[in-house]
Amino acid sequence: xxxxxxxxxxxxxxxxxxxxxxxxxxxxxxxxxxxxxxxxxxxxxxxxxxxxxxxxxxxxxxxxxxxxxxxxxxxxxxxxxxxxxxxxxxxxxxxxxxxxxxxxxxxxxxxxxxxxxxxxxxxxxxxxxxxxxxxxxxxxxxxxxxxxxxxxxxxxxxxxxxxxxxxxxxxxxxxxxx
Amino acid sequence: xxxxxxxxxxxxxxxxxxxxxxxxxxxxxxxxxxxxxxxxxxxxxxxxxxxxxxxxxxxxxxxxxxxxxxxxxxxxxxxxxxxxxxxxxxxxxxxxxxxxxxxxxxxxxxxxxxxxxxxxxxxxxxxxxxxxxxxxxxxxxxxxxxxxxxxxxxxxxxxxxxxxxxxxxxxxxxxxxxxxxxxxxxxxxxxxxxxxxxxxxxxxxxxxxxxxxxxxxxxxxxxxxxxxxxxxxxxxxxxxxxxxxxxxxxxxxxxxxxxxxxxxxxxxxxxxxxxxxxxxxxxxxxxxxxxxxxxxxxxxxxxxxxxxxxxxxxxxxxxxxxxxxxxxxxxxxxxxxxxxxxxxxxxxxxxxxxxxxxx
Numbered sequence: 001x002x003x004x005x006x007x008x009x010x011x012x013x014x015x016x017x018x019x020x021x022x023x024x025x026x027x028x029x030x031x032x033x034x035x036x037x038x039x040x041x042x043x044x045x046x047x048x049x050x051x052x053x054x055x056x057x058x059x060x061x062x063x064x065x066x067x068x069x070x071x072x073x074x075x076x077x078x079x080x081x082x083x084x085x086x087x088x089x090x091x092x093x094x095x096x097x098x099x100x101x102x103x104x105x106x107x108x109x110x111x112x113x114x115x116x117x118x119x120x121x122x123x124x125x126x127x128x129x130x131x132x133x134x135x136x137x138x139x140x141x142x143x144x145x146x147x148x149x150x151x152x153x154x155x156x157x158x159x160x161x162x163x164x165x166x167x168x169x170x171x172x173x174x175x176x177x178x
Numbered sequence: 179x180x181x182x183x184x185x186x187x188x189x190x191x192x193x194x195x196x197x198x199x200x201x202x203x204x205x206x207x208x209x210x211x212x213x214x215x216x217x218x219x220x221x222x223x224x225x226x227x228x229x230x231x232x233x234x235x236x237x238x239x240x241x242x243x244x245x246x247x248x249x250x251x252x253x254x255x256x257x258x259x260x261x262x263x264x265x266x267x268x269x270x271x272x273x274x275x276x277x278x279x280x281x282x283x284x285x286x287x288x289x290x291x292x293x294x295x296x297x298x299x300x301x302x303x304x305x306x307x308x309x310x311x312x313x314x315x316x317x318x319x320x321x322x323x324x325x326x327x328x329x330x331x332x333x334x335x336x337x338x339x340x341x342x343x344x345x346x347x348x349x350x351x352x353x354x355x356x357x358x359x360x361x362x363x364x365x366x367x368x369x370x371x372x373x374x375x376x377x378x379x380x381x382x383x384x385x386x387x388x389x390x391x392x393x394x395x396x397x398x399x400x401x402x403x404x405x406x407x408x409x410x411x412x413x414x415x416x417x418x419x420x421x422x423x424x425x426x427x428x429x430x431x432x433x434x435x436x437x438x439x440x441x442x443x444x445x446x447x448x449x450x451x452x453x454x455x456x457x458x459x460x461x462x463x464x465x466x467x468x469x470x471x472x473x474x475x476x477x478x479x480x481x482x483x484x485x486x487x488x489x490x491x492x493x494x495x496x497x498x499x500x501x502x503x504x505x506x507x508x509x510x511x512x513x514x515x516x517x518x519x520x521x522x523x524x525x526x527x528x529x530x531x532x533x534x535x536x537x
Contacts, residue, residue, distance in 0.1 A: 015192040024184040041203035068514040
């Protein structure tokens with residue numbers, strides 16, 4: 001099966017990508033490895049259909065797997081206890097997960113592809129079948145509602161609300177320098 | 179513009195152990211695809227001609243605004259909540275006094291990247307907190323009542339409490355289901371014994387494979403007092419509300435198989451479009467391109483997964499003595515499996531008692 005040669009060549013890069021997406025959301029190694037394994041298995045089965053856009057596909061599937069676990073109420077956020085600054089990171093992750101659970105679909109996808117997968121605006125636009133300016137607009141809107149949510153909320157998220165200041169700093173670092 | 183400060187400073191190697199774990203998951207997925215694909219994948223799609231006249235008919239389908247529904251793109255994975263009502267559709271806000279009851283509620287997942295359509299039926303006796311109830315520990319309600327209480331919005335909110343996201347809603351009256359089955363020439367169902375329901379009107383005098391017309395298919399779907407003749411005695415079906423839910427799913431699956439086989443008829447699309455205009459109500463956010471795309475998927479999906487997904491429920495008795503079904507706090511991955519396809523673990527099979535498929 002010739003097309004799976006291509007899968008073999010890209011295996012390590014795609015596994016790293018899936019792992020990175022999951023780790024940015026969970027901070028947990030075993031969950032992230034598990035997510036990467038499942039993502040790569042699904043990619044193999046569907047390779048003929050996704051080979052042309054494997055990176056964005058992997059980012060979306062890995063993100064959905066993590067959020068799906070969250071919906072199933074499995075504990076997914078487990079900051080390494082001895083890691084410096086782990087509380088700050090936990091709050092940042094909470095803000096990301098909350099955004100991925102509540103934003104409208106397009107904004108969610110832009111958030112995942114751009115910020116979790118580090119894909120370029122161009123790649124994101126190609127994946128979503130829209131223009132680059134639409135991607136920018138969705139990203140700006142997503143960050144704006146994340147900001148509004150943090151400004152206006154003092155709680156409510158499971159298992160606890162992200163500290164607003166930390167969430168806002170996170171959003172600042174996601175702004176495009178345009 | 180990067181979140182790399184959230185990265186693992188020392189990520190693992192994706193070496194031998196990791197690769198073996200991936201390979202094992204691939205093998206498990208393959209086995210399942212073969213198991214559930216089977217008969218359905220043999221049906222080749224040809225949804226007649228998508229005619230201008232048919233599309234015009236589609237544009238005339240009744241629409242309602244449903245909170246939370248949104249267009250996600252015609253070729254994106256999406257979930258439709260299919261509500262079978264026991265009366266004519268009277269869904270507009272001003273006529274709340276005559277809201278029909280949700281008699282059969284099924285989630286349909288369209289997953290084009292997997293070439294799959296998945297069905298998950300929810301039992302009428304399912305009890306969850308009443309949507310919109312504000313007070314903590316507030317009141318609960320049954321799925322069968324929630325539409326009368328709060329309309330389609332409330333049914334969506336009710337179902338979403340389980341963790342399912344609902345993108346679109348279709349409401350179908352029971353007469354519409356009957357006509358659809360008749361249009362497809364009936365459906366084939368195997369009965370293990372003579373079966374009847376004197377209230378719904380089901381009457382199957384002999385065991386074996388039977389072709390049911392629309393009225394009998396509907397009587398089977400609605401049967402709540404099913405009896406089976408065993409050793410000359412009529413015996414009540416012991417499976418209750420759960421049995422009814424799995425029968426509904428089996429009948430819906432049989433209907434889909436039958437409709438798929440009649441789909442090559444070049445006039446089929448026109449007929450369905452005019453049928454839909456009469457019997458179907460859709461959420462206002464569903465555009466025509468998506469309707470056509472979903473119809474194609476329904477008729478052409480290589481995997482029509484109708485039997486592996488079950489909501490884990492626990493029978494309970496309420497203080498008023500009525501029998502209900504509750505869900506455990508951990509749904510055991512059914513939401514994820516419904517969304518992305520069953521992954522690993524034991525395939526759960528929930529075949530209805532006493533009936534089955536003929537193929």
